[in-house]
Amino acid sequence: MKIEENHIQNVNNNDLKSHNDHFDFLSNSLNNKGVDVNNIVKKLQEFQVAIPSWALGAGGTRFGRFSFYGEPSNLEQKIQDVGLIHSLTQTAGAVSLHIPWDIPEDYKAIKEIASGLNIKFDAVNSNTFQDQKNAKESYKYGSLSNTSEAVRQQAIQHNLDVINIGDKLGSKSLTVWLADGSCFPGQNNFQTALQNTENSLKEIYKGLPNDWSMLIEYKPYEPNFYSTVIQDWGTSFMLANACGDKAYSLVDLGHHLPNSNIEQIVSILMLKGKLGGFHFNDSKYGDDDLTVGSIKPYALFLIFNELVYGMQNNPQNPDLAWMIDASHNVKDPLEDLIQSLEAIQEAYAKALLVDQNELKIAQQENDVVKCQEILQNAYRTDVRPLLEKARLNAGGALNPIKAYRSLDVRNELIKERGKNTVATGL
Numbered sequence: 001m002k003i004e005e006n007h008i009q010n011v012n013n014n015d016l017k018s019h020n021d022h023f024d025f026l027s028n029s030l031n032n033k034g035v036d037v038n039n040i041v042k043k044l045q046e047f048q049v050a051i052p053s054w055a056l057g058a059g060g061t062r063f064g065r066f067s068f069y070g071e072p073s074n075l076e077q078k079i080q081d082v083g084l085i086h087s088l089t090q091t092a093g094a095v096s097l098h099i100p101w102d103i104p105e106d107y108k109a110i111k112e113i114a115s116g117l118n119i120k121f122d123a124v125n126s127n128t129f130q131d132q133k134n135a136k137e138s139y140k141y142g143s144l145s146n147t148s149e150a151v152r153q154q155a156i157q158h159n160l161d162v163i164n165i166g167d168k169l170g171s172k173s174l175t176v177w178l179a180d181g182s183c184f185p186g187q188n189n190f191q192t193a194l195q196n197t198e199n200s201l202k203e204i205y206k207g208l209p210n211d212w213s214m215l216i217e218y219k220p221y222e223p224n225f226y227s228t229v230i231q232d233w234g235t236s237f238m239l240a241n242a243c244g245d246k247a248y249s250l251v252d253l254g255h256h257l258p259n260s261n262i263e264q265i266v267s268i269l270m271l272k273g274k275l276g277g278f279h280f281n282d283s284k285y286g287d288d289d290l291t292v293g294s295i296k297p298y299a300l301f302l303i304f305n306e307l308v309y310g311m312q313n314n315p316q317n318p319d320l321a322w323m324i325d326a327s328h329n330v331k332d333p334l335e336d337l338i339q340s341l342e343a344i345q346e347a348y349a350k351a352l353l354v355d356q357n358e359l360k361i362a363q364q365e366n367d368v369v370k371c372q373e374i375l376q377n378a379y380r381t382d383v384r385p386l387l388e389k390a391r392l393n394a395g396g397a398l399n400p401i402k403a404y405r406s407l408d409v410r411n412e413l414i415k416e417r418g419k420n421t422v423a424t425g426l
Contacts, residue, residue: 001080001412002117003087005395011403012392019398023385030353030381037386040352044345044390049280050094050122050323051337053102056081057423059289059327068332070413073421075102076113081413083117085334088403090396091341094122096323097169099162100132101424107168122173123215123277123321124166128155129179129223142180144200145193145229152200160207167209173321174208175250175277176201177217181224181231193229198242205243215250215276215321216240220257222287233265240274248276248318252325253303254287255279262299263306270310270317277321278307280344289327291336293343300343301379304351312356332410338400342387349383 027037056078057071072078079095086092095114104110114121128143136154141147143155163174180197182188205214218236221228230236233249240247249269256262269275282290282300293300310317322344328336354374362370388398397403404410 001084001409001416003084003407003409005087007407008087008395008397008403011406012398015398015402019385019388019392023389026382026385035353040349041386041390041393043352044349044387045090045394047091047345047348048093048322049091049341049344050096050321051082051085051092052096052098052125052323052325053078054098054424055324055326055328055337056333058333059329064329066329067419067422068410069419069421070410070415070417071333071421071423073417073423075104075110077417078102078423079110079113079117079119081334082119084409085337085341086117086119087395088397088400089338089341090391090394091345092337093118094120096122096125096175097166097171098125098127099158099165100127103165104169111169121166121169121171122323123175124162124169124171124173125175125177126159126162128158129177139179142178142188142193142229144176144178145180145188145197147192147196152196156200156203159204163204163207163209163212167212172211173213173215173276174204175215175217176204177219177250178228178230179223181221181228182226183224184226188227190227194235197229198239201239201243201247205247208246212246213276213318214240214243214247216243216247217250217252217255217279219252219255219287233269237269237272237274240276248274250277250279250321251275252279252281252287253292253300254281254283254289254325258285263302266303267306267310270306270314273314273316273318275310275317275320277323279323279325280340281324281326289325291326291328291331291343292324292340293347294339297343297347298379300347301350302375304347305354305375308348308351308354309356334409335401335404338404342400345387345390346383349386350378350381353378353381353383 030037058068072081082095128139131138137151146152216236216239218230218232220231236249240249280292282292282295284295324340359374
């Protein structure tokens with residue numbers, strides 16, 4: 001299925017007058033405050049977030065998986081689904097593959113499908129957190145940190161194979177997340193596990209093409225509940241430094257202990273030039289993988305405030321790789337991803353409204369009340385007309401969810417694919 005631009009325009013026509021009224025009101029209000037509205041709309045149009053290939057089907061919990069029918073059964077269909085999301089939002093211009101779940105059988109055909117939908121290939125993700133079919137060694141007791149050299153070498157080679165796959169597709173980065181750790185005291189020697197991991201990462205790093213980067217993800221717990229080898233941003237940062245200039249930390253919003261100050265972590269990593277990427281989701285308890293902005297929208301805004309500041313003031317930090325990393329078990333996966341994209345753009349737009357110069361003066365004067373007012377005034381602004389204008393300018397839908405349902409996308413996918421297809425991944 002492909003959504004034609006005229007179909008989107010037909011849906012937009014019903015809401016165009018209302019949009020224009022709301023946009024004109026907001027635009028005039030912001031312009032009177034000295035805000036360059038056109039510049040914000042332009043930045044929103046340019047901001048692209050990668051969709052992970054594993055998120056296009058219903059995600060499983062530890063207890064069950066409930067299909068939404070019409071799921072993509074192969075990589076070609078997954079990319080087509082990203083194309084559907086991108087046509088409506090004009091914000092999902094990239095796909096992130098997880099290997100070996102989504103190894104292309106025909107690279108040329110896959111690249112042609114993606115190119116035809118204006119989709120690029122973002123970071124490729126390795127998988128050493130579960131045993132693969134016909135694998136000689138097991139990751140039951142770890143992969144890159146394992147006490148067995150044979151296991152470590154298998155995990156290293158897998159990452160090198162993933163780099164080769166990504167290179168054929170035009171990707172420029174590798175994301176490494178380890179489930180390595182221990183469940184009981186005394187099970188692992190902490191220093192040995194960390195040293196093995198560092199040595200393994202350095203071997204993978206040697207295999208990076210010159211224009212590639214390696215993103216090192218961290219997580220405090222799960223699936224191991226006593227210790228995790230790369231448990232926090234400090235360990236990730238340390239390992240990235242040990243590997244070299246092309247290695248960076250990757251922040252996943254769900255990979256923090258409750259009430260962690262993620263915006264401070266983001267700020268420090270950007271100051272040090274070591275923030276490489278972001279995985280967006282939301283949570284109530286832990287790594288819940290919920291729709292972005294569904295639980296802690298103000299926290300997301302505060303994170304984006306630091307991201308915007310860093311992008312403006314930290315030229316030593318590279319352009320960031322943005323990706324959604326969420327699971328969908330009770331929602332239509334495509335609708336869930338559309339909602340996440342909206343929340344990300346909304347937080348970004350609000351952060352762009354913050355007058356950083358005014359905030360800096362208030363900070364220097366220790367005017368705590370004014371600092372809070374500056375942030376909350378930006379957060380309280382209804383920026384949805386700006387998002388709508390950005391989508392409209394790019395040929396997207398004013399209201400992507402409404403358009404998705406008006407065009408009956410899910411039922412069309414069911415007609416094409418049937419009810420028994422199951423997407424690979426979690």
